[in-house]
Amino acid sequence: MPSWRGWRPPGIYKRTCLVPPVQSGVSDGAREGDGEGGFPLSPVPANVTHTWRCGVKERRGGATPRGAAELGGGSPGPSQPPVEADPALPGSPAPGVGPFPQLLSALSFNPLTLQAGQSPLFGVPRCSQCLSEAACPNKALFSYSLWPLLEGLCPRHLQPLDGFCRAEQACVCARCRAHEHRAHDVVPLEREREHKEVPKFLSDVENELEELAVTITQTRKMVELIKGAASKERERVEKLFAEASKVLATFQKEVVGFIEDGERSMLAEAEANLQQKEERRAKLAQCKQNLENVPSTDTIYFLQEFQALKIAMEENLSPAPSFQNELSFTKSAQAVCAVKDVLSDACKNQWDHLLGKEVDGLIFQEMEEAVAESQFPEKSNSPACLEGRDYFLKFAFVIDLDSDTADKFIQLFGTKGAKRVLCPIPYPERVTRFINCEQVLGENLMNRGNYYWEVELIDGWVSIGIVTDDFNPRESYDRGRLGRNEKSCCLQWNGQNYVAWFGGFESVIQQPFFHTIGVFLEYSEKALTFYGVKDSKMTCLQQLKVSRFKKGQFDAFQNKINCRFPSLFSYNLKAAFFLESVDAHLQIGPLKKDCVSVLKRR
Structure with a gap:
């Protein structure tokens, strides 16, 4: 080959x-x-x-x-x-x-x-x-x-390129015109060049160049404007953040000073009272010793010492401190927590506003507010507020205190009465017993329907509420008290006014004192309402229920209710009582005799 x-x-x-x-x-x-x-x-x-x-x-x-x-x-x-x-x-x-x-x-x-x-x-x-x-x-x-290859030759047919195909914008040879580009508009190269060099096209190019020059100038100005605006806005934001930091620092200084002032004043009062008691005790002890040392034959000396001891006993000392504002500075943490939550929510809302998220959802928000107004009416328009006591007695529920949950400083009187004492009671050890808070629970579970019971406040600071059945009774004092966590809520009487608590947030209620408090639990509606009971009239003190804010209003306590309160109704609930002060005393009831038949049926 x-x-x-x-x-x-x-x-x-x-x-x-x-x-x-x-x-x-x-x-x-x-x-x-x-x-x-x-x-x-x-x-x-x-x-x-x-x-x-x-x-x-x-x-x-x-x-x-x-x-x-x-x-x-x-x-x-x-x-x-x-x-x-x-x-x-x-x-x-x-x-x-x-x-x-x-x-x-x-x-x-x-x-x-x-x-x-x-x-x-x-x-x-x-x-x-x-x-x-x-x-x-x-x-x-x-x-x-x-x-x-020589320039000017068709790379496919090796023949001179002598035409221009306007359809494909490419140079072609004679064989290309006869085959592939037979149906295309093919013109000589010189004519295409003349067409490309038409003055109108060149004029359009010149106009485009001028427009681009103007656009470039405007864009450069816009770039400088954006840079300047961003720089000024950054300076303003940094200044505002500095001012906000100063406000928080001032608030922190005031809260710390409030704690120190409260500690100082209460310590001074407590120490002065302690010194008086010690002096009185020493004087009484001395008079008693002198009386005991008198010979039995010296009647005159005995009468003299006895009279001195009697005078010492009858001396009017300054009253003991009532501590109505007992440890009021301990609410500082709760106030700071409320500020933190409000600040966090405000930051989130403003960030969403910057991102424009509320624009698309504006109509939906208006509809949601309209639905909320019809779904969550005002308390004054609620039928429960207009009904008398007889209406609620239809839902009367028997509450029996559980001795296995009572703190050792709570003395029970049967299953209806409880009082806080100074000497611990030797209750048997139980895993369900409270050990850090003077609290006691009811025995009965509530997990459906409506429930109503009444509590009589006899003396001292008392909190009445509900708690989930899986609550840990060995929690610390700060986390274990009713309403200071997200598994319980309560109505507190602190000697001056009523306060509603949930999740560590409080809502002060401006209402007069009622000896009898009615508690109405609507499990299916996920609502808990406290009433002041006097004769047959019911005064709504506080209702804990999810509701929407009115436009332009914000309440940290209600915000906490909206976020976490419905989760309570995922559990079985129990009635709960907290005897805060050393003289606290309560009694479950009384209920009318005509509701006994109702209780028996339930």
Whole structure:
């Protein structure tokens, strides 16, 4: 098989490829890459004496080159002009001499036109001297570099580009116009250039440039304006944050000072009272000792000492401190917590406002407020507030105090009465017993329907409320008291007014004192209401229930109710009582006799 390693299509390279200089070391008449009856696979050497000689002999003998016969070309006719070799190359034959024109005609070969099974071999003049070297690799062609395609030629058809397709915006040749771009609008290159260089288009370009220049100037001004506005806003925000920090620092200083002042005043009062009691005790002890030391025979001295002891006993001392504001500074933490929650909510709301979240939900918010107004009416419009005591007695519920939950400083009177004492009571150890707070629970569970019970406040500070059945009675004092956590709530009487507690938040109630408090629990409605009971009239003190704020109003206590109070009704509930002061005393009841039958049925 012939070697194709050195073959190159004609017409792509310089003509020097056909007649290169003689490679050193190659003998005269030697040709490489030439196969039997085939196309010469290497450039034609400059010294082709024996090749042309053999060719002339074959031509004179009437032989027809096989390559020409296979391609159907035959020998070139007289109308074909002879191809002239470059006279500058050494060894090139004279123009029109010998078989050189036929050789170049045979070299006019396009491998893309080969049919299936056709061998790209050509019968060209050759000599038998080269046959032995025909199958050898072409060594001479390795040293030659490829020449690039000429500019202005179609890369597909290798023909000059002379037209422009406006459909595909590309230059095309004659064959492209006849095939791929036959249906396209193809114009000469000069006409397309004239079209591109129309003054109107150039004018549009100039206008665009001017507009871009103006836009760039405006954009630069806008950039500077944005930078300046952001810088000023940043300075204002930093200043406002500094002022807010000063406000918080001032508030912190005032709260700390309030705690210190309360501690100082209460300590002074307590220490003065302690000193008086110690002096009185020492004086009484001395008078008693003197009376005991009087001889039994000295009646006059005995009467004198007895009179001194009696005077000492009857001395009017300053009253003991009532501690009505007992540890009032302990509410400081709750106040700071309320400020923190309000600040946190305000920050979140304002951040949402900055992000524009309320814009899309404005209509929904108005609808929600309208629904809330119809769903959560005012207390004065509630039917429960208009009903008398007989209405609530229909839901009367028996409350029995559970002795296994009572703190050791609470003395129980049966299952209805409780009083706080100074001496601990040796109750048996129970895991359900309160150990840090003077509290006691009811035995009965409440988990559906409506419940009503009454509590009589006999003396002292008393809190009445409910608690979940899974509440840990061994919580610390701060977290274990009724209403100071999210698992309980209560109504407290602190000696001056009523206060509602839930989750550590309080709501002061401006109402007169009532000896009897009615508690109405609506489990299904998730509501708890406290009433002041006097004769058959009911005065609503506080209702704990989810409700919406009126526009422009915010209440931290109600906000806590809205967030966490409904979760209480996921548990079984129990009645709970907290006897805060040392003289606290309460009694469950009384209820009317005509409701006994109702209690029996329940």
